[in-house]
Amino acid sequence: MIDPDALKKLRKALHNYVLLYVEENPALNAQASALFRNIFDVVHSAADAEEGLELFNRHRPAIVIADIKLPNLDGLKLAKSILAIDPATKIIFTSAHDEKSLLHEAIRLGAFDYVVKPITVQNIVDVLVRCAREMRMQMHQKLFNTYLQNIFNYQHNLILLLRHETVVMANQPCLDFFKAGSTEEFSQRFLNFGELLLEHSGFLYNHDKVEWLHEAKNHPGKLFNIKIADADGNSHHFVLNLQTIPDKEDYFILSLNDVSELNLLKLFDPSAVEREAVQKDKRAIRGLFEMAKRNNAKIKIHNLYKGLSITNDGMIGEIDENYVWIKTTIMQLKAMQLERRVVLVSDIFPMFIVSTDILKINFDQLSVKLGECKMTTTSPTRRQYIRVLPDEEAKVTLLYQGRKFETDMEIADISIKAIRLVMASLPAGFQTGSKVILDLVLGSPPFKPVIINTEADVFRIGEQSHQYEAVFTYDLHSRHHKDLIGYIAKRQMQLIREFKER
Incomplete structure (x- = not known):
């Protein structure tokens, strides 16, 4: 007796896929098709290979179940034709006991599996469960490969594919970081990604006011600071970028860039260091610029012209011990030239960065060279109301x-x-x-x-x-x-x- 819950789970996994069933026996065809309609929303049936190939070309089913011996064109030739059109198709053969040589040939050609006649409900369900599992894994792999290039193209980033909060794929640097032999081992050790996020002031982690996934997925593309311990218990500072996947609302790609060597953790924790000392720490500020550059992070550049806010995006360019180049728009450069001061803001900065040391403005290269910078907790960007310089007659x-x-x-x-x-x-x-x-x-x-x-x-x-x-x-x-x-x-x-x- 088949387990109703197992059948329900199987239908949940496969109902969106299209099935093609090819069987010359009319009674068996009708009986099996009725069973398959309890699992798949769409089932096409054919009595021979020629009709089956015609239906395949018309509907492109993901799964084909066919008798290995069919009139006119046999099942092996049908499989060759189908796999030539779409190699990803899962082909399951049904056969009698004395056709083992044919079955071996079918597997060699790329058939997924076979079921020995007489077909039982349990046997066909078992094969379809394995088929669903492999198709799900292949979909994860496809999603992973497709969207990997859209995140960050850094060789050592930890890249993960999540379904809800469960890790379903991870790249080798990620497995190495946690000393996990495989994604399956990783997922067994950590039931959800959120439990890896450690508490740290100003960082993203689960607490009373914030649920990490809700915060990250509602701000796709935003960079978040996170702290995670490696397999040896050593804390690392990462910059996390979560990407949603169109039409796959439960799936997310995570990219984690390890910036621990920049020693920035102390900047985000007021108890770790005196605030004034941090604000004047040139190395720390250069470290923030390096983190922004390494993660291709956009920064917001703010200037005021007679109280009017001029704001545009910028990107960090060349960084030296004594200066940093920043690319931005010509309008922003004009505003800097007039104000001789600039405020830089980023999601991954713990404070605002201010500079009045504008060394050079290059309008041809759309860039500005800043010298001494400092951090501050106040900025015109926090103004609640618009302030303007009134007219001369006021x-x-x-x-x-x-x-x-x-x-x-x-x-x-x-x-x-x-x-x-x-x-x-x-x-x-x-x-x-x-x-x-x-x-x-x-x-x-x-x-x-x-x-x-x-x-x-x-x-x-x-x-x-x-x-x-x-x-x-x-x-x-x-x-x-x-x-x-x-x-x-x-x-x-x-x-x-x-x-x-x-």
Whole structure:
């Protein structure tokens, strides 16, 4: 008696494939075809080899089950013709006990297997189970080979094919790293890939807030830092890239690039080293550039032009102990030339990298040469609201403790939530948290001026070059809020045109 669960599993594995059954006995053909329809969605049957070959050419079934002795054209010649058309076809012969020489010839030709007559349900199911297993392995191999070239073409990367979280294929460097003799041995030792990921600050691993596969597959192509121990228990720093596979939503290709020799693990763990020392560590910063270059990682390059954010992709080029070349767009190079400062951001950097040491800009090669760089945890890229430098006609009046404060002041930038003023002096008793009244007049012809009167709080005060810089925050209501949004939008367009004309 056949196990219903086994039949159900077999149908799940094979129902999407097409079967061709060739048998000259009408009763056996009808009876076996009925069984096969419980396993395959589509079954074509033929009474002889000529009809079978015609059906094969028309429907290209993945599996063919045929009697080895057929009228007119025998089963061996049918197999030769089919395999010449599609060598991947699985051919299963049925035969009598006294046809062993024919069966040996069939196997030599490339037939998958044979079933001895009289055919039993158990015998045919056993053969189909083996057939399904081999077809699944061949599909994994095909997927693995097809998409391997699309990941990274580095010889020593660990490359894995996952189905859900189970490793179904792994390249030799991966097996060597874990000292596994085969993919099967690897899969038995590690039931899912997630259990290999070790906890490390800023890295991808399973914890209360993040499930690694969900995070990675929802950001295909993004690079993630991970930590994994080798077979000897030594921790390694890898950069992981997960690729999804079209039409195979449960399958993923992983590429793991070992960057342990760059000694970057300490950068991601604040407890491992003093933050200030890390920020000034030239070797560590060069190591980050090397990691980005080795993984072909895109970096985001940020500049500001009068508060307007200019952002484009970049790629790391030549790296030396004292400089790094970065390729980017001509617009970004223009922005660097004007600002003389640049902020670099990447998924695989633990912090932002900032440089004011712009050694050379080569517009012909679309590249910039940066000297000294440092890391920072603050960046304009984290701004919640757009800030712009207002027009030259913009004016501001400050009232503190009911009186107008007379001093030279100008607006450094403004957003819908805050304004930054540069002031020659400060009122007596002026401090963080103080309440003020601001009167603003923004806009120049041909635009109608925007007039805003609002209460504001002193958010931050700083001193530089014999001047003071104060940031004020406010909550504008209805009309003032709408007017300021409109002004900032128009000012952005002015700055974009101005920047492009430079």
